[in-house]
Amino acid sequence: MSASDLQSGRLSDFAYSSIKEQLARGAYKPGHKLPIRSVAEMLNVGATPAREAINRLVFEGALVMVGPKTVIVPHLDLAALYEVTQMRLALEGLATEKGALRATNDIVDKLLALQEKITLSLDEKRYGDALHDNKEFHFTIYRLCEMSHLLSTIEALWLRVGASFHDLYPEFAEAKYGVHNHLAAIEGLVDKDPSAVRAAMENDIRDGYRRLKKAAQERLKRQ
């Protein structure tokens, strides 16, 4: 991917997406520094778009400033994980409940297909694919409420947890977590029962939180 590939002419957006993707795939270890000029050179853009992208990610919490002139990929931080989880429960629960009644048969079919893909990916230990489809599963439901600002706020939360905890996901994903919750959510959609869908999604978020927390704690102990 290079700057010329981007449909939007804005290099700032290109830089933003690029860094975000690197973060989401865990390309940078926690503590890794991201100086403007390095990022600019890496992406073949000027300092202005690189700076803008970095600042935006700092603002969203995906990167952190540890000094007046140093931004790094955040370290594991259980307090942050807890805070993000609480916000996720509130906002993703809201999106779920508001959108649940709008689920069509097509949506249900899409979710079922996604769940099959997820299960298959987990069986074949393709955790990256599983995580990708897991995200798509969630957002397929959240998009139903048609609240754009809510959606983008939720996305920022996913980015935040993804950036800090991505290196934990492999061991985290092994347990086939989420299958049961996802099926319960689909059932709630079919039954036109918003609060049931919400409960299922909240359960999914809480399960994920527990596993991530455990994995993070073990990681911390080992080091």
Place this chain on the structure above:
Amino acid sequence: MSASDLQSGRLSDFAYSSIKEQLARGAYKPGHKLPIRSVAEMLNVGATPAREAINRLVFEGALVMVGPKTVIVPHLDLAALYEVTQMRLALEGLATEKGALRATNDIVDKLLALQEKITLSLDEKRYGDALHDNKEFHFTIYRLCEMSHLLSTIEALWLRVGASFHDLYPEFAEAKYGVHNHLAAIEGLVDKDPSAVRAAMENDIRDGYRRLKKAAQERLKRQ
């Protein structure tokens, strides 16, 4: 206020705060355009900080892009008001519930003092002061949970509604709304009853929503 007054050396932050303040006090009518160069000249800064501030406000939803090169102060939009209100209920409810047990006697005293100020301001028709202290009342409670990212997300929501609906506040504030809810919240804090505090705050948010909606609808009819 001029650029040299700012403690943070960053002109971007100065520009951001300045525009935000203008928006919050309703200095710009909905539809007002904010071109980078005009803002830059007005604030005596270069194009870069002005651009950065505007983009940030667009990202937060306080300003909107209506064309590839035109950002304006958003028009009244009932759908947006609803969306923001739902998010406020979720996030401010969360902050309230998580922080309620940490309220000390000092906090309660501060809230009581603020409430007296609010009532006095309303009696004397100083609505600007009343709104300011109302915000301080809310955030004094929200700050108790000590979740910084949650706090800044909530602040962005207040900015968003403030920017679009500020011109409605005078007629909106006349009804002495909120007094009862605020007192109920304080009572819940004293009783160490988080869900009671949350209920009071949610009630406050909902009351405000109803009034703003009504005022907006009347305004729309009249025009």
Place this chain on the structure above:
DNA sequence: TCATGATTTTTGTTATAACAAAATTATGAA
């Protein structure tokens, strides 16, 4: 008067250079 096309102006974006401040490295003494 109104639409439509051409022209002019305005505007957002970006690369770049300069500056000040922070971060890093080197140096020195205990």
Place this chain on the structure above:
DNA sequence: TTCATAATTTTGTTATAACAAAAATCATGA
């Protein structure tokens, strides 16, 4: 070695100029 201090490099920020594209204005026709 260890710690403080000085020298050096790196870095964030900002103003500016140039460019392309959008918006506004004007002109022209019916």
